[in-house]
Amino acid sequence: MFETAELGRSLPKETYEAELPALRARLMQAQLALKESRSRVLVIISGVDGAGKAMVVHRLNEWLDPRGVNTHAFDEPTDEERQRPYFWRFWRAMPVRGRTAILYGSWYTEPIIGMVHETLKRAELDAAMRRIAAQEQMLAEDGVVFLKLWFHLSKEAQYRRLKDLEADPHRHWRVLPTDWKHHQLYETFIRAAGRMIRLTNRPHAPWQLIEATDDRFRDLTAGRLLLAAFEQALAMPSKSAAARSGRTAMPRLKVTPIGRARTILDQVDLTRSLTKGRYRKQLTARQALWNQLVWKAADAGVSNVIVFEGWDAAGKGSCIRRVTEAMDPRHYQIISVAAPTEEERAHHYLWRFWKWLPRDGRVTIFDRSWYGRVLVERVEKFATTAEWSRAYGEINDFEEQLCEHGIVLHKYWIHISKEEQLARFQKREKIDYKRYKITEEDWRNRKKWNAYKAAVNDMVAHTSTGNAPWTLVPGNDKRYARTFILKDLGRRLKRAIK
Amino acid sequence: MFETAELGRSLPKETYEAELPALRARLMQAQLALKESRSRVLVIISGVDGAGKAMVVHRLNEWLDPRGVNTHAFDEPTDEERQRPYFWRFWRAMPVRGRTAILYGSWYTEPIIGMVHETLKRAELDAAMRRIAAQEQMLAEDGVVFLKLWFHLSKEAQYRRLKDLEADPHRHWRVLPTDWKHHQLYETFIRAAGRMIRLTNRPHAPWQLIEATDDRFRDLTAGRLLLAAFEQALAMPSKSAAARSGRTAMPRLKVTPIGRARTILDQVDLTRSLTKGRYRKQLTARQALWNQLVWKAADAGVSNVIVFEGWDAAGKGSCIRRVTEAMDPRHYQIISVAAPTEEERAHHYLWRFWKWLPRDGRVTIFDRSWYGRVLVERVEKFATTAEWSRAYGEINDFEEQLCEHGIVLHKYWIHISKEEQLARFQKREKIDYKRYKITEEDWRNRKKWNAYKAAVNDMVAHTSTGNAPWTLVPGNDKRYARTFILKDLGRRLKRAIK
Numbered sequence: 004m005f006e007t008a009e010l011g012r013s014l015p016k017e018t019y020e021a022e023l024p025a026l027r028a029r030l031m032q033a034q035l036a037l038k039e040s041r042s043r044v045l046v047i048i049s050g051v052d053g054a055g056k057a058m059v060v061h062r063l064n065e066w067l068d069p070r071g072v073n074t075h076a077f078d079e080p081t082d083e084e085r086q087r088p089y090f091w092r093f094w095r096a097m098p099v100r101g102r103t104a105i106l107y108g109s110w111y112t113e114p115i116i117g118m119v120h121e122t123l124k125r126a127e128l129d130a131a132m133r134r135i136a137a138q139e140q141m142l143a144e145d146g147v148v149f150l151k152l153w154f155h156l157s158k159e160a161q162y163r164r165l166k167d168l169e170a171d172p173h174r175h176w177r178v179l180p181t182d183w184k185h186h187q188l189y190e191t192f193i194r195a196a197g198r199m200i201r202l203t204n205r206p207h208a209p210w211q212l213i214e215a216t217d218d219r220f221r222d223l224t225a226g227r228l229l230l231a232a233f234e235q236a237l238a239m240p241s242k243s244a245a246a247r248s249g250r251t252a253m254p255r256l257k258v259t260p261i262g263r264a265r266t267i268l269d270q271v272d273l274t275r276s277l278t279k280g281r282y283r284k285q286l287t288a289r290q291a292l293w294n295q296l297v298w299k300a301a302d303a304g305v306s307n308v309i310v311f312e313g314w315d316a317a318g319k320g321s322c323i324r325r326v327t328e329a330m331d332p333r334h335y336q337i338i339s340v341a342a343p344t345e346e347e348r349a350h351h352y353l354w355r356f357w358k359w360l361p362r363d364g365r366v367t368i369f370d371r372s373w374y375g376r377v378l379v380e381r382v383e384k385f386a387t388t389a390e391w392s393r394a395y396g397e398i399n400d401f402e403e404q405l406c407e408h409g410i411v412l413h414k415y416w417i418h419i420s421k422e423e424q425l426a427r428f429q430k431r432e433k434i435d436y437k438r439y440k441i442t443e444e445d446w447r448n449r450k451k452w453n454a455y456k457a458a459v460n461d462m463v464a465h466t467s468t469g470n471a472p473w474t475l476v477p478g479n480d481k482r483y484a485r486t487f488i489l490k491d492l493g494r495r496l497k498r499a500i501k
Numbered sequence: 502m503f504e505t506a507e508l509g510r511s512l513p514k515e516t517y518e519a520e521l522p523a524l525r526a527r528l529m530q531a532q533l534a535l536k537e538s539r540s541r542v543l544v545i546i547s548g549v550d551g552a553g554k555a556m557v558v559h560r561l562n563e564w565l566d567p568r569g570v571n572t573h574a575f576d577e578p579t580d581e582e583r584q585r586p587y588f589w590r591f592w593r594a595m596p597v598r599g600r601t602a603i604l605y606g607s608w609y610t611e612p613i614i615g616m617v618h619e620t621l622k623r624a625e626l627d628a629a630m631r632r633i634a635a636q637e638q639m640l641a642e643d644g645v646v647f648l649k650l651w652f653h654l655s656k657e658a659q660y661r662r663l664k665d666l667e668a669d670p671h672r673h674w675r676v677l678p679t680d681w682k683h684h685q686l687y688e689t690f691i692r693a694a695g696r697m698i699r700l701t702n703r704p705h706a707p708w709q710l711i712e713a714t715d716d717r718f719r720d721l722t723a724g725r726l727l728l729a730a731f732e733q734a735l736a737m738p739s740k741s742a743a744a745r746s747g748r749t750a751m752p753r754l755k756v757t758p759i760g761r762a763r764t765i766l767d768q769v770d771l772t773r774s775l776t777k778g779r780y781r782k783q784l785t786a787r788q789a790l791w792n793q794l795v796w797k798a799a800d801a802g803v804s805n806v807i808v809f810e811g812w813d814a815a816g817k818g819s820c821i822r823r824v825t826e827a828m829d830p831r832h833y834q835i836i837s838v839a840a841p842t843e844e845e846r847a848h849h850y851l852w853r854f855w856k857w858l859p860r861d862g863r864v865t866i867f868d869r870s871w872y873g874r875v876l877v878e879r880v881e882k883f884a885t886t887a888e889w890s891r892a893y894g895e896i897n898d899f900e901e902q903l904c905e906h907g908i909v910l911h912k913y914w915i916h917i918s919k920e921e922q923l924a925r926f927q928k929r930e931k932i933d934y935k936r937y938k939i940t941e942e943d944w945r946n947r948k949k950w951n952a953y954k955a956a957v958n959d960m961v962a963h964t965s966t967g968n969a970p971w972t973l974v975p976g977n978d979k980r981y982a983r984t985f986i987l988k989d990l991g992r993r994l995k996r997a998i999k
Contacts, residue, residue: 083860086802086804086860086861087858087860087906088858088902088903088905088906088908089902089906090855090902091855091858094851094852094855094856095856097848097849097852099844099847099848100847100848101847124624126622126624126625126627126628127624129624129627129628129631130624130627130628130631133627133628133631134898134902137894137895137898138898141849141851141891141895141898142849144891145849145850147849304584306584346597349597349598349599350595350597350598351595351639351640351643351645352643353592353639354592354595357588357589357592358592358593360585360586360589362581362584362585363584390642393639393642396635397635397639400632400635400636400639404586404587404588404632405586407586408585408586408587410586
């Protein structure tokens, strides 16, 4: 999930300064208009230590009219607060209609700390998240517009940030003793945060991940999202209109991307390659290991589900062959996913994948998968926006059930460059027995490269989870891709049956 | 919750036989039409042992065209099933578009058994329910219409039913050895079932409680609800229409009540009364005990929230006075709830009640309360149907938070007959210092007696929960009502601080 907030996005000073005056003017204007409406805006500031949350709070306060906004910082609860139910202190901070409240620290803080320090079990965290989601839905249905911001830093970036601050004689006091302790717990924290975000990322109160390595990018993005939230609040129908239609309209946030639109795929190092000699050696060794591990898994009753996705001509088929070559045919089945049959269309889209789940100790390999819902069905508009948007949550829920059952789930996106794809298409057209592999549809898909790229980025952002992470495979060199996958499969399965 | 399914509802043979042919004809017709639609119906059969669930399944199969319906009975999972995630076996039973599936035993069975035998902790049950709710929502959004039937028997009715069956030489085999064991666990079972129903009673998949003491009433109600489900399925927009509007319409089930419309209030014995002499004695004793207990609670840090609701002129004020007379003024506050102020209107409707929650060891008495949302606001149409419908869940969630914090929550509805109310109104108009108490509005409310009665019944059905049950107080005799409440308060508080 957080991979998509580790893209190194930044903003040059000139762009920042050129954008700022207009943004500030529009923020003020929107805030003024909000006063007349029955809606209100609740900003929740969360994220990684060192990401500059306090700075963002200062900045937003600087940009807004102080008479329309309240900032509430939540620290340890007071006696008064401790003697009431958990949400009591937050209800005190609720904005009235026409106003904005910024919560620095929120109802998310305690559960996540509980998770990190293991005072809270997972089922308890889930229950806390269910409650939070219900509260947020209730408030949203009453006209509260949510802006939930998560400011993210990678572990390395957090380290650099803390070190830089310490070295600065004017700012070293910003580093709290707890900051370094939290840095040690980074992985645990991020895992808990990912789960938390996944369980509370709902249409009425979506999370926004903001990459926080660059101050200007961070602040301007926050400001722009706040403006979007104001505009959403202003677009709400009046009480009577809402009552007539029987529900409150909740348009989605639309955010103009700032700066160059980088996606997670731009992070993949496509120069990786392997000589034929090393390839042979690696392939043999890794296939042997994979074979051994699959036998062990069969004995232990551990099953595997392997998902292959990727661009047309990325080499999914040849990768799958290298994986299955090393397996006993009784252990696996390959499911090639094409357009659904009539029976499949008469069911929920997940039905045909449920059907093929392996029994204990077996392996199912999906050549394309349920991710079609958020890739081809999204890009080709076979699914409505509502359908593919909610599919992320449905897929997470589905995969969580697999993992809870003990299935080891592997997900690979094989990435190639647009140029490499063209070269492969042209080559295929020249070889008789490969010509069947290339169709009109492939050329049509190719024209939608950027739309697919955005879809892949969103897919990774929403569905790369602790137990079921996405692995992006550099695929320009086929040899490299194949051994890379075999190595990764082995590593993950070994860990699962150890 | 289940009180509303213990009203002794039954159906005379003639009514049943007169209604049945038309119902069966319409069921067949609707089922036929369903085949052409893209929707499908999923019937879940649950309930108390001895309620006749198997009989209902037979009946429905008898009434339907067997070619359009599949019945799946779920017992212990097979090897095949155990080796896959929990939901796998249920996905195999999903109806295709145009068809109906009846699940006898379902995804609810295992969690509830786990709760009863305490192999499942509450947070785990909640997590299981969250997952079920998500699955049901996903299927509903894909066009599945849910009919979730809960067949209810009181503990006494269950006992009688099992005894009757045992005594019948032709049917004694229907009593399974486990049935008596479950009878022993009735209270635990009902508590778990109540929680389960509350957590999964959602607009897209509502539960229907059916009183099952009378076979004819039980079967005809199930049949009528199934017809309503068919009609809901047929009313669904086609795929393209749904896609255009961006969401699937999900109209609410509308069911014509069968037989005389009894409500929970008809169960209250209004003949209860107390002589002046006994009243004096009881009042003194119970006030003394209450005083003691409140002091103890203050020392122990246990707080109380007491809610008084009831008809106009039911005597809420005088009951509250008898309760507070016995308390130290530092211990309590009374919140009289009238129309909201301007500030209160600028917040969510629950905000003004959150505000007044007592700190540890204190008592807050609400003279009218958040239940206004589902009583006066519903009847007077101050709240939209969507608003008051979802308020049940919001209120349950709110009260659950109070109980989890350790607050003892008492909820009293003081009931009087319509005639008694009239007598009191007329009496008040004759007494100078009481005349201010009776307004035009009271007379207007009186005209809506039946609408309020239905609202009270729904309120109890949805919000009388394990930790926060409703107590219906016989109020025709004021003396009886006052000592009844004091006794009940004492009993409940004593249990909480023991």
